[in-house]
Amino acid sequence: MEQQLxxxxxxxxxxxxxxxxxxxxxxxxxxxLSSFIxxxxxxxxxxxxxxxxxxIKVIKTLRRGTYNEEGKFLPWIMRIAHNLIIDHFRKSNRMPMFQGADSYNIFAMMGDDKLDPERQNIKDQIDLDLGMLIEELPSDQREVLVMRMYKDMSFKEISENTGVSINTALGRMRYALINLRKIIEENDIVLTN
Amino acid sequence: MKNMKTNIQDTCQLIQTRRMSLDFLLSYSKSLQISKIMGRHFELHLN
Structure with a gap:
């Protein structure tokens, strides 16, 4: 309490x-923070x-006057750092660095498409998180998004099932995605695999 | 399992960021100007 104050x-x-x-x-x-990173x-x-x-993110947020963590500064900066760490690993995966070695083993760089247990766990967690985020959407947008993304229905089929025009279904899908992004950004959520 | 523990412990050290980083952040903060115009934030660095 004292620390938060x-x-x-x-x-x-x-x-x-x-x-x-x-x-x-x-x-x-x-x-x-340094030790955590x-x-x-x-x-x-x-x-x-x-x-x-x-x-830098902390400074910008404070100076913009958009900080509203209500006394939870440390968890907030830890979360920022955590997200940046994930970004770092994401970039490293996209741009793999190979250490120079005497023996060059091509098999060391090849992998199969099957996810290893750890990645599968991460994927499952993301699916779960995404499911919870979708629950936050207004029902009309959630309905269209679920039909499109999870049931793989065309917008024509969605329109027939929901009784709205194709344009309305498209609009709901668009706003569902916009709102999902908004929820993700506002809550500093990181969905990554 | 033994290896995993060892690997984790290797990086579990108490460290502090270097003075250089602190100085950078302090000067960054001093040089940063943020103004809000019509609901948008504009950043300006006075370096």
Whole structure:
């Protein structure tokens, strides 16, 4: 409670223009955040980069006046860092780096399409999360999205089943996707595989 | 399992970010100007 109070005080001071308050915030959470990032990426330079990117996001959010975590500063910055760590691994997967070695083994770079148990778990978790997000949508949009994405129905079939025009079904699908993105962004949710 | 534990413990260290990063963030913060015009945020760096 005391820590949360102190955080919110520092945040208020920083928003009011006191740059030293930012130094205080960084110093206070430096070790915890750095160690958390390092425990995931295992590399000092990458840890530094992610730490900086985390606080750049913090600075921008505070300065924009859009921070509304109501005293939960540490979980918030940990979540930002967590998302950045995922982005980092995503980029690394997209652009694999190969270490120079005397023996070049082509089989080391080949994989099968079947998901390993860990990736399958992640995929299952994403499906579950997505299912919960879809539940948040207005019923008319949810209905169209489920028919299209899960039942693989055409918009003509959707229109016949729901009794609305094809254009209306298309519009509902569009707003369903817009609203899903909005929910994901507003809640800093990361869906990744 | 033993290997997994060892791997995790290798990176479970208490570390702090370098002074250089702190200085960068503080100067970034000082140079950043954000203005809101017609509901949109515009960023300006005075570096």
């Amino acid at each position: 102190e955080d919110s005080l520092l945040i208020q001071r920083y928003i009011s223009g006191d740059e030293r308050a930012l130094e205080g915030l960084i110093a206070k959470h430096n070790q915890r 390092y425990s995931k990426v295992g590399n000092r330079s990458i840890t530094e980069d992610i730490f900086q990117d985390t606080f």
